Amino acid sequence: MPRTWLTDRFELDVPVVGAPMAGVSDGRLAAAVSAAGALGMFGVPANASGSWVSEQAAVAAASGRPYGIGLMAWVLADDRAQLDAVLDARPALVSVSYGDFAPYVEPLRRAGIVVATQAGTTDEARAAERAGVDVVVARGGEGGGHGRDEVATLPLLQNVLDAVDVPVLAAGGIATARGLAAVLAAGAQGGWVGTAFLGCAETTLSEPALRRVLAASETDTAYGRVFDVAQRLGWPPEFGGRALRNAFFERWHGREEELGVDEAARAELAAARRDGDFDTAYVYAGQAVGLIESPHPAADVVASFAGADELLRRFA
Numbered sequence: 001m002p003r004t005w006l007t008d009r010f011e012l013d014v015p016v017v018g019a020p021m022a023g024v025s026d027g028r029l030a031a032a033v034s035a036a037g038a039l040g041m042f043g044v045p046a047n048a049s050g051s052w053v054s055e056q057a058a059v060a061a062a063s064g065r066p067y068g069i070g071l072m073a074w075v076l077a078d079d080r081a082q083l084d085a086v087l088d089a090r091p092a093l094v095s096v097s098y099g100d101f102a103p104y105v106e107p108l109r110r111a112g113i114v115v116a117t118q119a120g121t122t123d124e125a126r127a128a129e130r131a132g133v134d135v136v137v138a139r140g141g142e143g144g145g146h147g148r149d150e151v152a153t154l155p156l157l158q159n160v161l162d163a164v165d166v167p168v169l170a171a172g173g174i175a176t177a178r179g180l181a182a183v184l185a186a187g188a189q190g191g192w193v194g195t196a197f198l199g200c201a202e203t204t205l206s207e208p209a210l211r212r213v214l215a216a217s218e219t220d221t222a223y224g225r226v227f228d229v230a231q232r233l234g235w236p237p238e239f240g241g242r243a244l245r246n247a248f249f250e251r252w253h254g255r256e257e258e259l260g261v262d263e264a265a266r267a268e269l270a271a272a273r274r275d276g277d278f279d280t281a282y283v284y285a286g287q288a289v290g291l292i293e294s295p296h297p298a299a300d301v302v303a304s305f306a307g308a309d310e311l312l313r314r315f316a
């Protein structure tokens with residue numbers, strides 16, 4: 001594989017970060033991705049305790065390879081327990097995204113941790129560089145989970161590569177060796193990949209959720225705030241989420257104000273999450289979900305990205 005800042009910094013075989021996915025990637029997936037030669041991360045859910053973070057860090061560290069942890073800035077503003085547990089665990093990489101991440105950059109860097117944040121616009125990438133992050137993730141709107149939906153990966157990446165001097169990783173829609181080769185050729189130091197790992201046995205996805213992922217095509221996702229509003233989560237409104245479109249989303253999209261005070265809808269979503277009813281409950285996924293056709297171990301997904309090397313050599 002081509003050597004890049006990412007592979008050199010973390011001694012990886014493949015220039016891929018397994019993106020943090022709260023509620024889907026815990027320490028087990030992170031360990032599997034790292035053991036396979038990429039950089040595995042786990043995502044810290046909004047309501048996770050410091051001790052949960054410590055436990056999952058121990059699981060991720062068991063691979064003996066570098067791993068990372070993804071935090072949400074809007075959560076840290078009210079409670080430092082997650083951050084303190086991360087500082088104790090000292091993973092190789094930490095991302096702080098979605099909100100005011102700047103106050104956390106220096107404490108993390110002082111602990112010897114490489115700091116990343118996801119940027120959804122070029123202005124956000126410039127602000128991230130000014131705040132002192134080590135690496136900026138240019139994340140396009142086709143990506144799964146939360147983020148902005150203002151710019152797609154390719155135009156964002158082209159702009160950000162010219163706008164900042166720090167290393168740039170590309171996120172949103174990268175799920176095969178072709179996608180990875182494209183962003184490496186453009187100048188990214190690696191891919192930040194979430195959705196492509198949704199078909200892995202090492203996620204925490206339930207069997208019915210996995211079936212939805214495998215059945216979904218590239219046009220089956222939708223972006224919005226429906227699920228966050230229904231749960232009364234404190235997400236900053238500029239960060240909606242991309243998930244598999246379902247009946248609950250269709251019913252409430254465009255009526256979020258009403259949804260925010262509808263107690264029956266809130267209870268309906270909570271019950272559906274408990275029961276695994278994905279006509280109502282959400283499965284966060286990006287447009288690349290259409291590329292996942294069968295379940296694979298994380299090691300196979302990582303190995304499949306190594307094909308980028310051959311694609312890049314064709315044009316060398």
Ligand SMILES: Cc1cc2nc3c(=O)[nH]c(=O)nc-3n(C[C@H](O)[C@H](O)[C@H](O)COP(=O)(O)O)c2cc1C
Pocket residue numbers: 019020021022023024043044045070071072095097118139142143144145146147171172173174192193194195196283284285286287288
């Ligand atoms: C199920 C799911 C959960 C996610 N949770 C988080 C998270 O907790 N923290 C975070 O920084 N990003 C999260 N993301 C976003 C990813 O970090 C990344 O931006 C995205 O997956 C990249 O696009 P892709 O899904 O097309 O690969 C999540 C993505 C998915 C699919």
